[in-house]
Amino acid sequence: MTKELMKGNDAFAEAAVRAGVEGFFGYPITPASEFLEYMAKRMPELGRAFLQAESEIGAIHMVYGAACAGVRSLTATSGPGLSLMSEALSYIAGTEVPAVVVNVMRGGPGLGNIAPSQSDYNQMVKGGGHGDYFPIVLAPATVQEAIDYITLAFDLADKYRALVFIAVDGNLGQMMEPAELPPMRGLPEKPPEWSVYGAEGRDPNILTSIYIDPPDEEVTNIRLLKRWMEIEKNEILYKEYELDDAEIAIISFGVAGRICSSALRTAREEGVKVGMIRPITLAPFPTEAIRELSKRVRRILVVEMNTGQMLNDVKQAVGGNVPIEFYGRIGGITPLPDEILEEIHRVNQNTEDIADGQEKVQWLERLEARIERGDQ
């Protein structure tokens, strides 16, 4: 296989096709619409199901139905659409059927805007819907990673009969970059035994998320939690950058992490001993790796394109071992490498303790001063 120059959303859609998706149900929303448009052409060519639903509610309940029927199914959306889907996401988790949701994130809350953002971190990582459940969340930083993680997402969804999100920052959906697609996978010959496909010669299969007797629901909650613990044990993914001799460390994910990696290279050239952990699985979160790291660096800088949603998970991992600083751009603004470089130098020179919560106060002062100066 060779690399091709592909638009993010198109490449993700083709990756899903090659991973064996047999049902795509979606609703147009910027910046995810090209995913739907690509599937509108591609799925019928292969004799697979494509449908533009009446709403995101309709779309995700169709995904839910197709998932119960035992085929690989997915939808692609953005924040406002994901909010509407929350109901079905909880049902999918409660029914224990596999499904994949690609969220091409945009600025919020409300209608917000259509510029890139990471502000749906909590919505996905913490579940979004009602009840006790635990979705897997994968955060790619390049078009290639998104392609790879879509394949992985289906495998994880099937392995654990779980809900898997791909948290794509808006830029990735819209940008073009060279990437390589995986080969086309064959489709399964038989539906999974647990799915609904007609009870010929067997007892009926019933797929439901209702456990009306509390002891039954309790057992279900325990099963879901234990499965999640298994996922935490086996599936945590993150990428390390220059950590061997690092004195300060960045924690950042997705496109923000990618920008940090270029700032990090420059900082290294300038003699700063900085490293980075970029979580790939936002859930399960690489808590242990970050805890270990916090024992050998003197300071941590968390960078996100939101107001510090992952920051809380980092704090929990670090447990007060070292001071944590925060830098974020919000509202659909992507930080520039120079901006992060400036932060790296500042953090490297800072020796003061930071009381819990003050990292955000100080960040806001710096950010508002930057906005005041008219800097990008």
Next chain:
Amino acid sequence: MIEMEVVYSRPESFTPTTTHYCPGCTHGTAHRLVAEVLDEMGIREKTIGVAPVGCSVFAYDYFNHDFVEAAHGRAPAMATGIKRVRPNNTVYTYQGDGDLASIGMAEIVHAAIRGENITVIFINNAIYGMTGGQMAPTTLPGMRTTSSPNGRDVEVMGYPVRMSEMLSTIDGTSYSVRRSLHNPANIRKSKKAIRRAFEVQERGMGFAMVELLSSCPTNLKFTPSEALNFIEEQMVPYYPLGDYKVAPEVKALKV
């Protein structure tokens, strides 16, 4: 030796269990009609039911075929997802009036608009049963419920909706009829309509819905026989029985 003929038995499409439905409730009748039709058509083993949220939330316990349980109102979307990836299976939804005509209005209307090749059994008893007798979208004007304690004031609470008529205006609808379960003659007519609605799907003719006027003695505070009288005397005048849309190719079907 006396020759004996079996004239009544439990359909194979039914599970050997008792239901949780109240005495005098017609859900059991509606369930049985569906089960008989599946048996007679020989399609039990390929049928997938989609249960609603409401009194029939546990419908899957009573049918001997594959079943899924939808979120409130979303059964037509879930059925769509199943049917689109498993077109050779028979897929039907079983929904009450709160489920289908209130919270699930968008899903049912758009399933009809798409001419989705599914069968819909719509139970209209003019009230929310499971949650304890609140006003339904089909509650009659003036009817007292726990959320319209002084009677449904249409100026404030809006008017009851006639779903069979409404869906009949949609090009994608192939079959939209209203029947009633208040007496044996009407039960027989209901079964015929259910049979036709499944035949429509088996022949790939598109969206079919049978609305069944039903009783809820518990929440309407009637005896079982009063509840049946209420259907005949109060509901039928507001919700006339009849065929609202029968596409020409459906009309030509010999059932």
